[in-house]
Amino acid sequence: MSQLNLHVAIGPVQTFVGQARRTRDLWAGSFLLSWLTGQLMSRILRAGGEIVFPRVGTLERPEDPLLAAILGKPLESSALDIGSLPNRFEARVPGSLDPNTAVAATLAEWYDLCERVWDRYVAPVAELGNDTRIIWKRQIDGFWEPLWVLGDSLNARKNWRTRWPVIEGGDHCSVMGDRQELSGYLRATQKTKQDEFWEELRRKIGRLDLRDGERLCAISLVKRLFPKIKDRLFPNSVLESSPDFRWPSTADMAALTWLVRIARDREIRPLLESYHHKVKELVDDRTFKLLTGGHAEGFPALKPVREFASLDGNLFLSSALSNPKATPLTDRPAKNSDLEDPDSKIRRQLLKTLEELELKAGGAAHPYFALLLMDGDRLGKLLQQTNPERISQALSFFVQKTQPIVTKHNGRIVYAGGDDVLAMLPLSGAIDCAIELRHAYGEAFRTLEGIENEATASCAVVFSHYHNPLRDILKTAHRELDETAKDGNGRNSLALALMQPGGVKCRWAGRFGGPPETLRKLQYRMAEPDNHRTSFLYHLQHRYGEWLSACAPEERRAVALAEYAKGREPNPAKRERESEEFVDLLLAACREPRGDDAPESEATFRLGGAFLTRFLAERSYVPTESNDGPDTL
Numbered sequence: 001m002s003q004l005n006l007h008v009a010i011g012p013v014q015t016f017v018g019q020a021r022r023t024r025d026l027w028a029g030s031f032l033l034s035w036l037t038g039q040l041m042s043r044i045l046r047a048g049g050e051i052v053f054p055r056v057g058t059l060e061r062p063e064d065p066l067l068a069a070i071l072g073k074p075l076e077s078s079a080l081d082i083g084s085l086p087n088r089f090e091a092r093v094p095g096s097l098d099p100n101t102a103v104a105a106t107l108a109e110w111y112d113l114c115e116r117v118w119d120r121y122v123a124p125v126a127e128l129g130n131d132t133r134i135i136w137k138r139q140i141d142g143f144w145e146p147l148w149v150l151g152d153s154l155n156a157r158k159n160w161r162t163r164w165p166v167i168e169g170g171d172h173c174s175v176m177g178d179r180q181e182l183s184g185y186l187r188a189t190q191k192t193k194q195d196e197f198w199e200e201l202r203r204k205i206g207r208l209d210l211r212d213g214e215r216l217c218a219i220s221l222v223k224r225l226f227p228k229i230k231d232r233l234f235p236n237s238v239l240e241s242s243p244d245f246r247w248p249s250t251a252d253m254a255a256l257t258w259l260v261r262i263a264r265d266r267e268i269r270p271l272l273e274s275y276h277h278k279v280k281e282l283v284d285d286r287t288f289k290l291l292t293g294g295h296a297e298g299f300p301a302l303k304p305v306r307e308f309a310s311l312d313g314n315l316f317l318s319s320a321l322s323n324p325k326a327t328p329l330t331d332r333p334a335k336n337s338d339l340e341d342p343d344s345k346i347r348r349q350l351l352k353t354l355e356e357l358e359l360k361a362g363g364a365a366h367p368y369f370a371l372l373l374m375d376g377d378r379l380g381k382l383l384q385q386t387n388p389e390r391i392s393q394a395l396s397f398f399v400q401k402t403q404p405i406v407t408k409h410n411g412r413i414v415y416a417g418g419d420d421v422l423a424m425l426p427l428s429g430a431i432d433c434a435i436e437l438r439h440a441y442g443e444a445f446r447t448l449e450g451i452e453n454e455a456t457a458s459c460a461v462v463f464s465h466y467h468n469p470l471r472d473i474l475k476t477a478h479r480e481l482d483e484t485a486k487d488g489n490g491r492n493s494l495a496l497a498l499m500q501p502g503g504v505k506c507r508w509a510g511r512f513g514g515p516p517e518t519l520r521k522l523q524y525r526m527a528e529p530d531n532h533r534t535s536f537l538y539h540l541q542h543r544y545g546e547w548l549s550a551c552a553p554e555e556r557r558a559v560a561l562a563e564y565a566k567g568r569e570p571n572p573a574k575r576e577r578e579s580e581e582f583v584d585l586l587l588a589a590c591r592e593p594r595g596d597d598a599p600e601s602e603a604t605f606r607l608g609g610a611f612l613t614r615f616l617a618e619r620s621y622v623p624t625e626s627n628d629g630p631d632t633l
Contacts, residue, residue, distance in 0.1 A: 028223040030415040034083035049093035055392035072235040130184030139218040173217035181215035250466035251313030258365035276308035370430035376419025398444035409433040456492035458485040464499040508609040526617030
């Protein structure tokens with residue numbers, strides 16, 4: 001039987017994945033898109049086809065964990081909650097296979113999953129809405145646009161538009177702003193009815209799953225609620241080993257560094273246990289169950305305090321705990337206004353207990369976490385240079401390495417497939433994780449003669465306040481990756497940005513193989529008490545400004561040494577030598593070479609690297625007596 005090349009792409013990607021208000025929404029979009037791809041792949045395999053790119057294994061021996069679970073053949077010790085299949089793939093299929101039939105069967109799985117969400121959660125309150133069922137059907141039925149072509153390329157087919165996006169009328173979804181929210185009412189004239197609909201749905205779902213003020217469309221609600229009906233995702237034989245789909249929030253990730261410090265201190269652990277018991281004592285059973293997400297299971301460093309660290313991250317951040325909207329402690333709504341806290345007495349008691357824990361722990365948790373985005377460089381060019389199946393094999397090897405590396409640094413993978421990685425990490429170890437992932441990418445291609453040195457990857461890490469909108473953090477990460485690490489710095493680069501509530505405050509970029517390691521060493525040195533003085537850096541920035549970038553390296557060094565010496569006690573030669581070593585390390589970390597073969601003289605000098613390491617050293621590390629620098633997570 002003749003074999004044909006089939007190229008498939010499932011979209012829209014950015015609309016489904018990128019429009020996310022919470023980390024759980026972001027993960028859900030990535031996972032469901034991968035799951036949908038896996039459903040289509042499984043039908044191609046069962047029809048006698050073969051997936052050529054990416055490498056996922058065969059029908060008898062699947063290698064991708066998500067596809068294996070869909071086929072009812074789960075791999076041992078493989079996480080099933082990670083989106084690992086790209087939305088675009090190539091296959092060889094028998095001439096008898098009708099792609100339209102396979103696509104229709106795949107979409108039927110999506111419709112069935114959505115109907116389960118409707119039946120369990122929305123149908124009981126639909127009568128309170130205005131044409132809620134009509135809105136639901138319109139949004140669910142018309143969302144996906146699978147593209148396929150039998151031939152050599154999908155690029156031309158992707159230019160054909162079979163459906164044009166339409167901005168719907170009515171009040172719009174809190175997450176996907178081009179779609180109508182499900183109640184069907186206009187807030188300007190029908191606020192009471194709209195609130196009644198959402199309050200009843202919120203009561204059924206739980207206030208932590210649907211916060212006050214959130215009004216969602218059908219797509220956003222499916223992303224939010226599908227983990228509660230996971231029996232539709234995999235065959236019955238896989239259900240016992242399928243994950244609980246409990247996903248850490250940005251607040252969870254921000255509190256992680258602080259919790260790991262407590263986990264290492266036997267004297268402080270009992271205070272964390274007492275705080276956990278205090279929460280259980282004060283809130284009702286249903287709320288306590290919602291406030292214990294179980295996300296601590298995914299972080300090995302929390303093993304000594306796993307049960308007590310499983311509280312929602314908002315309960316470990318005083319700013320979040322103080323906010324009734326951010327951290328509801330009951331399912332009872334506010335009676336008179338959106339600002340009224342029905343449980344102010346409980347909140348005050350928890351804040352007092354948390355303050356005591358912070359005092360014993362040597363300080364409060366810092367409200368920052370890291371988002372890491374990695375992407376292979378010039379993969380299309382590599383595919384033209386060598387056999388795509390060999391490239392696919394190398395990428396498969398790389399993907400297998402990503403989870404152990406990210407887990408080692410107490411991170412969680414949102415997506416890892418092909419040459420792409422998206423992960424969340426605590427501040428500590430984010431740079432180390434980026435360096436290790438880049439090394440693993442290179443190692444995966446080392447056996448491919450002719451291109452082993454051309455297979456590089458670039459990475460962006462955004463250190464963000466947990467309260468920043470997730471979509472803004474993602475946009476920043478993509479911009480730093482594409483415009484800074486790739487286009488601006490010649491690829492094979494790491495771009496870092498510090499994103500505070502007011503926006504990006506400082507950034508840094510450098511090519512892998514030298515500058516990132518220098519930055520890491522500076523981070524260790526910054527953690528030393530003598531190097532904690534922020535005034536030194538601010539004086540350099542405000543007194544000398546752009547002159548530092550334009551002056552000769554020897555002049556820059558002399559000025560930096562003079563500023564660093566101010567305020568320090570006179571010391572013999574040893575102190576002078578240590579000062580010179582530190583300043584030289586700082587200046588080296590602030591040099592950002594441009595382009596693949598740019599000479600050192602063309603490097604850009606910016607103090608962003610120094611301010612970033614100063615920020616990380618203060619918030620991420622616990623100084624130790626080790627000569628290797630502070631202890632990392």
